[in-house]
Amino acid sequence: MNRDELAKAVRQELPKNRWEHTLRVVDTALELADRYGADAEKADRAALLHDFCKYWSRERMEAIIRRGGPPQDLLQHNLQLWHAFVGAEVVQEQFGITDSEILDAIRYHTSGRPHMSLLDKVIFLADYIEPGRRFPGISEVRELAREDLDKAVLKSLENTLIFLIQRGHKVYPLTMAARNDMVDRVRRPSSKEESS
Numbered sequence: 001m002n003r004d005e006l007a008k009a010v011r012q013e014l015p016k017n018r019w020e021h022t023l024r025v026v027d028t029a030l031e032l033a034d035r036y037g038a039d040a041e042k043a044d045r046a047a048l049l050h051d052f053c054k055y056w057s058r059e060r061m062e063a064i065i066r067r068g069g070p071p072q073d074l075l076q077h078n079l080q081l082w083h084a085f086v087g088a089e090v091v092q093e094q095f096g097i098t099d100s101e102i103l104d105a106i107r108y109h110t111s112g113r114p115h116m117s118l119l120d121k122v123i124f125l126a127d128y129i130e131p132g133r134r135f136p137g138i139s140e141v142r143e144l145a146r147e148d149l150d151k152a153v154l155k156s157l158e159n160t161l162i163f164l165i166q167r168g169h170k171v172y173p174l175t176m177a178a179r180n181d182m183v184d185r186v187r188r189p190s191s192k193e194e195s196s
Contacts, residue, residue, distance in 0.1 A: 001095050001096075003044070003045075003048070006045070006048060006049065006095060007048060009052075009094075009095070010022060010048060010049060010051075010052055013053070013054075013055065013056075014054065014055060015055065018051060018055065020132065021132055022047070022048065022051055024130035024132050025047045025051075025123075025126045025127050025130045026047040027130075028047075028125075028129060029043040029044065029047035029122050029123055029126035030043055030044060030047075031126075032122045032125060032126055032145065032149070033119075033122050035146075035149075036118060036121075036122065036149050037118070038118045038119050038122045039101075039119065042105070042119055043105075043119060043122050043123065043126075045097070045099075045102050046101075046102045046105035046109075046119060046123045047123055047126055047127075049087065049091045049102075050084070050087065050106050050109045050123060050127060051087070052090060052106075053082075053083040053086045053087040053090055054083045054087075056083065056086070058079060058082075061079075061082045061083065062075065064086045064089055064090065065082065065085070065086065069089045070082075070085035070086055070088075070089060071085065073173075074172075076170075077170055077172045078169060078170065080110065081110055081111055081172055083110070084106060084107055084108065084109050084110040084111065087106050087107070088103045088106045088107035091103070091106065101117060101119045102119070104117065104120055105117070105119045105120050105122070105123040105124075106123070108120050108124065108174070108178075109123045109124050109127050110127075111172050111178070112124055112153070112157055112174060112175055112178030112179070112182075113174045113178050114174075114177045114178055114180070114181035115181060116153070116181070118149075121149055121150070121153050122149075124153060124156070125141075125145055125149065125152055125153055125156060128141065129141055129142050129156075136159075137155070137159045140155060141155050141156050141159065148186075150182060150185050151186050153182055154179065154182040154183065154185075154186050157175065157178055157179040157182060158179060160175065161175065161179060
C-alpha cells in the first residue's frame with residue numbers, strides 16, 4: 001500500500017480527535033527525525049500507524065494477544081498498553097509491513113523498552129510531546145527534546161511512572177526496564193570524567 005492508502009485505512013479506524021493526534025505525531029516525529037538523524041520515511045510510517053488498533057475492542061485485541069505474537073503478560077496489565085503490541089502485529093499482517101524498525105517503534109511507543117533504537121525514541125517521544133498534549137511536566141520534556149533526545153525520553157518515562165504509581169496502577173516491567181536503561185545512557189560518565 002502507498003502512503004495515501006495507509007493514511008485512509010488509519011483514518012477509518014480512528015475517531016476525529018485521535019486522527020488529528022496522529023497527524024500531530026507524524027509532524028513531531030519528522031521534526032525529531034530531522035533533528036536527531038533518524039530515517040524520515042520510517043518515522044513517518046511508524047507515526048502514521050502507531051495508534052491503528054487504539055480503538056479496537058478489548059475482546060478483539062485479547063484474541064490477537066492470546067493467539068501469540070504479543071507477550072502474554074500484557075493481559076495482566078493496563079489495556080492502554082495493548083494497542084501498541086497488537087498494532088505491530090496487525091500492520092504487519094494487514095499491510096505487509098516487514099521493516100523491524102518500524103514494527104518495533106509501533107510496538108514500544110507506549111511502554112518503551114531497554115536499548116531503544118533511535119526510531120523507537122523518536123516515535124515514543126513524538127507521541128508524548130505532540131502539540132495537542134496537555135498535562136503536568138510536558139513543557140519540560142518539550143524543552144529537553146530540543147537539546148537531548150535521551151534526556152527527554154528519560155524524563156517522559158519518569159513522568160509516566162510517577163503518574164501510574166500515584167494512581168495505584170501496575171507498572172509494566174518493560175517500562176521500568178526502559179527507564180533504568182535510559183538512566184544508564186543519560187548518566188553514564190563521559191570519557192573525560194572516567195579518566196580523571
